[in-house]
């Protein structure tokens with residue numbers, strides 16, 4: 001880049017409108033259809049110093065941009081950014097923690113109650129005229145009362161969910177790779193141990209190789225026939241075929257899912273299962289919270305190019 005040239009930020013594919021407005025104020029925005037290194041032009045190779053995106057940034061795209069300094073990920077989960085390649089290449093990666101914590105925790109609780117009390121099916125009953133035709137919706141087989149909840153991934157969002165569950169009078173336990181110091185909730189060093197101890201499992205675990213299909217047939221069977229599985233983290237953490245089978249044969253009772261392994265496609269077997277509440281990855285998706293995420297995403301770029309100080313770098 002030549003001295004005095006505006007800083008070029010690459011925005012691949014569809015992006016948040018508020019973030020685009022802010023990028024246009026502070027930088028020169030360049031766009032490509034999708035995060036595909038084959039679409040990088042010679043001009044981009046020369047000028048692009050930052051990327052703002054919803055993820056999907058691989059090593060080849062980084063290598064195609066020799067002047068790239070920073071990738072500002074829109075979202076707290078950055079499993080679809082090759083962060084280790086970025087670290088090796090001296091490229092900063094930032095994400096958007098904190099601003100979405102309470103929103104995602106709200107969604108998790110909403111999804112849990114919706115699933116356990118079959119509200120998705122009760123609403124369908126009303127809308128398709130069954131209330132008038134056939135009378136009251138059947139009593140829900142499950143209840144939140146008496147449940148014990150395990151949280152897989154006790155980070156900021158996990159904690160916000162746990163606080164809410166306490167207010168509901170439900171005991172909470174958790175599994176993380178490491179015990180969180182000073183936390184009173186019961187810790188289980190293995191996910192299996194956690195699943196055996198509770199009947200409700202909420203996954204907030206991040207994606208990536210270390211959590212790939214961690215929630216498998218064995219874990220679901222440990223939850224038991226009264227078991228409820230809620231996923232607000234990443235679809236990749238679940239063996240979806242095993243989950244569909246567990247729902248079909250009564251190994252567990254119900255599931256509420258906001259995330260899927262191959263979004264936006266959802267496995268037929270999950271769509272067909274009657275005991276599932278399914279959402280299109282809307283955990284953080286209020287205008288309010290997405291605006292906060294957009295601001296933090298762009299503030300990271302602004303702070304980096306003003307004083308080389310990222311606000312929320314991803315952990316090493």
Ligand code: DGY
Pocket residue numbers: 074075076077078100283284
């Ligand atoms: C996140 O922030 O990681 C949400 O899943 C949105 O992608």
